[in-house]
Amino acid sequence: MTGPAEPVTRRYAWLVFALSFGLLLSDYMSRQVLNAVFPLLKAEWALSDAQLGSLSGVVALMVGVLAFPLSLLADRWGRVRSLVVAAVVWSLATLGCAVSASYGQMFLGRFMVGVGEAAYGSVGIAVVLSVFPARLRATLSGTFIAGGAFGSVLGVSAGGVLAQHVGWRWTFAAMGLFGLALAAVYGIVVTDRKTASTDAGTGGAPDTERPLRTLLPRLFSPVSVLCAYVGSGLQMFLAMALLAWMPSFLDRSYGLAPAEAGLAAGAFALITGVGMVGGGMVCDRLGRRNAQLKWTVALVCSAGSLILLTAGFHLPPGAPQLVLVGLGTLLSNATAGPAAAMVVSLTPAAVAATAMATLTLANSLLGLAPGPAVTGILADHLGLPAALRIIPLVSLVAGSAFALGRRHHDKGLVPLPGRALRESELPT
Incomplete structure (x- = not known):
């Protein structure tokens, strides 16, 4: 206490x-x-x-x-x-x-x-x-x-x-x-x-006196929160694969020296970070009156990264390719803020840090760990350019998860302690 x-x-x-x-x-x-x-x-x-x-x-x-x-x-x-x-x-x-x-x-x-x-x-x-x-x-x-x-x-x-x-x-x-x-x-x-x-x-202090057995199931039971975990993790798969393999792609496709490729890849990493900030800002802006629009923002980012990255990696090396890949990279993990906000609104405040840890675990198991590794396996068999044309397909599943979460959003909302949520108190 x-x-x-x-x-x-x-x-x-x-x-x-x-x-x-x-x-x-x-x-x-x-x-x-x-x-x-x-x-x-x-x-x-x-x-x-x-x-x-x-x-x-x-x-x-x-x-x-x-x-x-x-x-x-x-x-x-x-x-x-x-x-x-x-x-x-x-x-x-x-x-x-x-x-x-x-x-x-x-x-x-x-x-x-x-x-x-x-x-x-x-x-x-x-x-x-x-x-x-x-x-x-x-x-x-x-x-x-x-x-x-x-x-x-x-x-x-x-x-x-x-x-x-x-x-x-x-x-x-x-x-x-x-x-x-x-x-x-x-x-x-x-x-x-x-x-x-x-x-x-949350409307008040986290209820830390409630037994854990009544709180922890809420980390996994609503369909909508599971969809947030899955969608966030799969978009993280795409973002981490790009970060890991961008230096090699620039080296092999553009002939950049390792130092130059590293600097250029650092720029793409910053683009990813800017996209995460921007995605959160747009999500909050649009979701003030309708919380379900936050799911829509995540869905649009997933679809946008799929289209832009697939198109970009199908182009030959050159400025148009880098522009499309850069825009796709901007959207690749712009779902991070919306997903985290949805997890917070769908889980009890008393276990907020644990809920974020569960989201982090999903991001690690579905994205951080397999993203670079699976891309490397594909590259060994098909070549790196072909692998990078394939991996954006994970956004199809991520987008489907966000769409399903949007459908079940209202059923997963956590009421304030002791009473039901009023319309004005719905998480925005």
Whole structure:
């Protein structure tokens, strides 16, 4: 229990968002900085590519394994204090990487980075949404999730610059110190008492006294929330496949050198992030009077990415192809904000972080993990251009899921504690 809620001003709400977003950037910068120093670690410790890959993969593994249980713990123990502890853990672990003397020590450090980062995305977005009105859910969700793309680009680019000038150890140290500083400010400024209760869409404090057995089934029972999980995950499949294979596509089809292909792929990553923010904004704008229009926005983004990417990858290399692929990339994960907003409106506030963890798990199982791998398998058999012409077809299934969710939306809405929803209180 966190005690009675304190009123939250608009200025304080945006301060919570800024600090939470800053910690999200730290999260992904600490995670992705390793990629920038791969060559230095390989040369100094004579590591194999498999060992280098394991240093990156262990973080994703721990996030996948621990996101749900740690988010559930945060819902019961206190979301803000959980975020502070998580940030301290991954920052100290990143500092540990800076002083590692062997592959084994580095692996342990990266393992702990994954433990610290496991639930940050789901718990962080729950904290942010708790201090803003429901009408901004999709915008905030899309922007917050897009922070992962922005943080990844910052981690790789800033890490590369720092590694070149001060060495890989100080690169890790800089990321760790940055995270610790933000965690200290966050712990001082943000409190569970102020963030536990004021979501205009829930109408009151999360009912943390209700037994979990009555809350957890709501994470999976409505047809509409399952559709949001599936649609979001499959669109994530497409977005992650594009991010993973865009450097190789630009290298093989356009003859770009690895450095140039990496920079160009970074631009596509930023386009993905912009699309996530824009999708959320459009969703909130159109959904103010009719919540079902949020499903329509997701459906249109799915259909648009299917059409634009399929057409683009069927064109020969050139400017028209890059324009269509860029527009398709913009829409490929613009469904992230609408999907997150729909999950929040369809699940109990008391397990908001756990609901976001479930969405994250769906995104990982349906998108993050299989997207790049399946595309690679197709590329081995058909060639990369042919593989990239095929993978947009997942948007057909994603769009179908969003259409089904729209049909069942009203049946899945969560009423406010103790009474039914009035029309004015429907999530918007």
